[in-house]
Amino acid sequence: MKNTSAVILFAAMLASLVSCKTGGKALLPNVSGKAGEVAVVIDKENWEGSLGTEVKGLLARDCEYLPQREPLYSLVNVSPSAFADLFKYHRNIVMFNIAPDVEKQEIVYRTDVWAKTQCLIQINASCADSASVLLERNGENIAEAIEQAERNRVIINTLQYEETKLGDEIAKMIGGRIHIPVGYNFKKVTDNFIWIADEKQYSTQGIFVYRCPAEDEDPFTLEKIVARRNEVLKNNVPGMFENTYMTTSEYVVPGVRFLKYKGRDFVETRGLWEVKNDFMGGPFVSHSFYSKDGKEIIVLEAWVYAAKFDKRQFMRQTESFLYSFEWDKE
Incomplete structure (x- = not known):
């Protein structure tokens, strides 16, 4: 039942995604959240387990070449059930879709989904171990996608x-x-x-x-x-x-x-x-x-x-x- 609920919730998210995309970018609201912040949509069990540790090791590792320790990004854990209401318009979203019936293990990168300049990274995996493999193979690409989204927002504002x-x-x-x-x-x-x-x-x-x-x-x-x-x-x-x-x-x-x-x-x-x-x-x-x-x-x-x-x-x-x-x- 737990996995079935997750799949239904994720399908609802995708349906919302499609409706937003067809509505046109001009109707999208501005992103929410602080600069340098990432909302990680994942259930509590995986967030507190080894998968969550890997996510933190990738995205909350020390930012290089600063005089004191600061994390690369500030992470906010969001449960799938709370995501749609509270964090749908967040600037940077890493969303885990982990369910046994996921056929294609993949990472999907999207922009401007529910808000303007939004960066959405969707990790589809059949289990936590498969999600870990995807993170290990694509970690730096994930971090760089978020980094470039942060840069792009600064540049867009600068041009104005x-x-x-x-x-x-x-x-x-x-x-x-x-x-x-x-x-x-x-x-x-x-x-x-x-x-x-x-x-x-x-x-x-x-x-x-x-x-x-x-x-x-x-x-x-x-x-x-x-x-x-x-x-x-x-x-x-x-x-x-x-x-x-x-x-x-x-x-x-x-x-x-x-x-x-x-x-x-x-x-x-x-x-x-x-x-x-x-x-x-x-x-x-x-x-x-x-x-x-x-x-x-x-x-x-x-x-x-x-x-x-x-x-x-x-x-x-x-x-x-x-x-x-x-x-x-x-």
């Missing part, structure tokens, strides 16, 4: 409240633009370096854009990326006191990944920054790639200073601007 003069100046220097919202302002502009920041009383979210000649055969090793970064920041980003300047922290070795997004290849570098001879610091992430003609290395960087606050959401928001980059049309 964009400070176009910032993107214009960036485009003038590198031939492509980042979309940045109102509230950010220029701190420094030169022929090859731009510093933009949103400075509040207890926090700063910053963007660096710079370019360097592509003189090396392999300019994207960790050592060369960090050396280039340190040289540029020493010359352009002074601290509050004499002989202080921003640099890359040596306390944690930065991580490098080679990525592709919307047809653009780039190298992601993630780590911690600090102010030499001072006590300021925080997280940063940069995207390094060739200019269109291949003669220069272009670097887009997001960083955060927020000593009094958790930094996960500050960093996620600022990093999203890097993903809004697009080459100007020729």
